[in-house]
Amino acid sequence: MSHSAEAKAQYNFNKLQKRLRRLTGQAVMDFNMIEDGDRIMVCLSGGKDSYTLLDTLQHLQRVAPVKFDLFAINLDQKQPGFPEHVLPEYLDKLGIEYKIVEEDTYSIVTDIIPEGKTTCSLCSRLRRGILYRTAKEMGATKIALGHHRDDMIETLFLNMFYGGKLKSMPAKLMSDNGEHMVIRPLAYCKEVDIEKYAERMEFPIIPCNLCGSQENLQRKHTKAMLAEWNKQHPGRIESIFTAMQNVVPSHLADKDLFNFKDLQTGDVIDGGDIALDKPDIPKQPALDDEHISDVVTINLS
Numbered sequence: 001m002s003h004s005a006e007a008k009a010q011y012n013f014n015k016l017q018k019r020l021r022r023l024t025g026q027a028v029m030d031f032n033m034i035e036d037g038d039r040i041m042v043c044l045s046g047g048k049d050s051y052t053l054l055d056t057l058q059h060l061q062r063v064a065p066v067k068f069d070l071f072a073i074n075l076d077q078k079q080p081g082f083p084e085h086v087l088p089e090y091l092d093k094l095g096i097e098y099k100i101v102e103e104d105t106y107s108i109v110t111d112i113i114p115e116g117k118t119t120c121s122l123c124s125r126l127r128r129g130i131l132y133r134t135a136k137e138m139g140a141t142k143i144a145l146g147h148h149r150d151d152m153i154e155t156l157f158l159n160m161f162y163g164g165k166l167k168s169m170p171a172k173l174m175s176d177n178g179e180h181m182v183i184r185p186l187a188y189c190k191e192v193d194i195e196k197y198a199e200r201m202e203f204p205i206i207p208c209n210l211c212g213s214q215e216n217l218q219r220k221h222t223k224a225m226l227a228e229w230n231k232q233h234p235g236r237i238e239s240i241f242t243a244m245q246n247v248v249p250s251h252l253a254d255k256d257l258f259n260f261k262d263l264q265t266g267d268v269i270d271g272g273d274i275a276l277d278k279p280d281i282p283k284q285p286a287l288d289d290e291h292i293s294d295v296v297t298i299n300l301s
């Protein structure tokens, strides 16, 4: 690589790193994800998202005004071919506290689920139970997961298409029994940025198909649909994500969320009266990477 090409690559990498750090900091603040004295358990699968999460949270720990602890955890599910040495070597080098939990969920899942059927839902349920138990044992106050903006958007559409619900993947969530707070600090980060970052950082990625389960087909289709939309209409993904942060219950149809029954003449409803207007759909601008981040940040502030 020539000197100027190297300098350009370094410049682009710095911009990318800054963007990921800024958006993570913004999400952490907006959702009040991290508080003084927190002990955060970072779930590390060995995929690009969880490595980026750990790296970005470690940076935040160095610069944030609040003091918090981090430790990493990996669940070795005993999938055939799982390279057991990769994560301990990486984490030893980082010098961070960590725990590898060994639980043979692979055998449980393959024993129970008939061959050819998808194993992911049972596998994730088992994994969730183990992570919650470990969080308790390790005295974690929060559990951090590496899901990002595109996971959230895909989940929104999956729930609409297959679940009949307008719901996504929350940036902050309390477990059903009220014991565990789950946070997703990469909620504002784009998958494509994380991909580039992981590649440049040379994270030792562990393949995610070791269990042999087929990638969830519905998620794959939804991903492809969104990618196609974005190709045809640049800026559409950003617009969808902005919409997820601008919900107007009075203009949907959920009778439990908005009291349509008791709506009286004289009530003024936030969201505007458009009953007699033509829908005013703003034109979608074609946005480049940098502007997209700026728009997202502006919309979040």
Ligand code: SF4
Residues within 6 Å of the ligand: 119, 120, 121, 123, 124, 208, 209, 211, 212, 213
């Ligand atoms: S892909 Fe494999 S490891 Fe991942 S959730 Fe599905 S069954 Fe479990």
